Amino acid sequence: MAKSKSLPLIAVEQDALPATLTPAELQWAKANGFTGQRGRLLALPGEGGALAGQLFGLGQATDRPALLLGQAAAALEPGKYRLSGSFGDPTLAALAFRLGAYRFDRYRKPRDPVVLEPVEGADAAEVNRLAAAAYLARDLINTPANDLGPDALEQEIRAFGKRHKLDVKVIAGDELLKQNFPMIHAVGRAAAEAPRLVEFSWGKAKDPKVTLVGKGVTFDTGGLDIKPSAGMLLMKKDMGGAANVLGLAHAIIDAGLRVRLRVLIPIVENAISGPAFRPGDILRARNGSTVEIGNTDAEGRLILGDALALADEESPDLIVDMATLTGAARSALGPDLPPLYSTDDALARELMAAGALSDDPLWQMPLWAPYDAMLSSKIADVNNAGASAFAGSITAALFLKRFVKRAKAWVHLDIYGWAPEAKPGRPFGGTDQGVRAVYGYLKQRYS
Known part of the structure; x- marks a missing residue:
């Protein structure tokens, strides 16, 4: 996979769209009924039809699997992403993503991987092992x-x-x-x-x-x-x-x-x-x-x-x-x-x-x-x-x-x-x- 700039993957709790979104991104999320529903992924449009990033819903804290971010990794298109937003424990979040990105491609044409940049505060060695x-x-x-x-x-x-x-x-x-x-x-x-x-x-x-x-x-x-x-x-x-x-x-x-x-x-x-x-x-x-x-x-x-x-x-x-x-x-x-x-x-x-x-x-x-x-x-x-x-x-x-x-x-x-x-x-x-x-x-x- 050729080196490319990473896209933001923004973790969003229920009814808590981040203030860091641009007015256009906020309007897009609202127009699509995105409120941070658990497991929902929403692509953010950028300039010239490019992809600006992805929103991923975490739902309510009381109803959230610890490995929920693995669901995002399984659904994302191949590419490189960087995690932001309210994702909780950084080590568990990074591990969840890695576990969700797993594919068994021994008997089929492999697709390019879904890669997460190192997450600030995460124990990278623990995630890797x-x-x-x-x-x-x-x-x-x-x-x-x-x-x-x-x-x-x-x-x-x-x-x-x-x-x-x-x-x-x-x-x-x-x-x-x-x-x-x-x-x-x-x-x-x-x-x-x-x-x-x-x-x-x-x-x-x-x-x-x-x-x-x-x-x-x-x-x-x-x-x-x-x-x-x-x-x-x-x-x-x-x-x-x-x-x-x-x-x-x-x-x-x-x-x-x-x-x-x-x-x-x-x-x-x-x-x-x-x-x-x-x-x-x-x-x-x-x-x-x-x-x-x-x-x-x-x-x-x-x-x-x-x-x-x-x-x-x-x-x-x-x-x-x-x-x-x-x-x-x-x-x-x-x-x-x-x-x-x-x-x-x-x-x-x-x-x-x-x-x-x-x-x-x-x-x-x-x-x-x-x-x-x-x-x-x-x-x-x-x-x-x-x-x-x-x-x-x-x-x-x-x-x-x-x-x-x-x-x-x-x-x-x-x-x-x-x-x-x-x-x-x-x-x-x-x-x-x-x-x-x-x-x-x-x-x-x-x-």
Whole structure:
């Protein structure tokens, strides 16, 4: 894009047209019925038919999404803009714009970008790292499985490691059995590309241990309990937990938080072929427990179980896992509000507060112990799905909790990783969830 002079993007609160507008601009706004209505964009005509700028309505302060300026970025024509008016916190405003300007153009002709000049008072480094974290997660989720199978996702993580000068370790194929990751192996062994566990660490050994675990199912057919065709349409996003964990890791590393970060990403494709694991099989997990397979489509919790058991062995201060785990979570809270489960209620409240500040909402759900009976098995320690259709997100979290015994605190986020319709700061498609909330909490505690 050729260098050009930036255009003003003037944020206007409801019924508060700025006095800096010229008489002609004020008359134009009134003639078009523009009063600062939330989300409304109005082009200002300049001399000779040129564009003089854009007005963007913020609406009432009591009814304003924190990332509202992202809606402007999504609607603006390509070009360079400078922000003025009453836009509130400059860092959040600049971040909202960047998040709204995201486009996934890998498979179509890219259009010129929508660019915002640095906003006075904004923390540019913070804006850049959080935008990069979101873009990383979104790009990975949006990439279809034919271009992002287990091999390609491993290479993406290796490239991430190279950028951050990290040593990436991989345990793949039958080596998973030799090193005692039987459930990761079982879920992924039917695919053309081998299952694997990818790991990297960063930070000083003496610092508090924070471990992130991300579900990396690059495509989920449901296995032998096969999904209907409609149920597979979005299954490229079943590695959304891994994508968001990578985005979060980028933010933590880029900010230099005082933690010893460990990232574990089990990667599989839940495919169908002769070696596929079956309903009724009994798997022995890394922690020694036996798992009866009630449904091969409840595969994410199996690979997470082995990874969580490994994470737990060093008794970290905090384990956070992210996973596109259950449809029940969407039935309970919809696509925009991920359930949060934690062994520490005070920590859960702090995470929700951090999410509220950055428009990355989470909602605590209970680890309701009586529901653990729904996972009972007559021939094994636990069933991976259980017989009841009730409380699916809670029982999935209870299943995972069995693999965490030594960590001081554990958090499970049952994310959707997808925006079914565009929202301010969240264009349609693969999306980041939980990244800013967890990062905000960690930054407050460990910066």
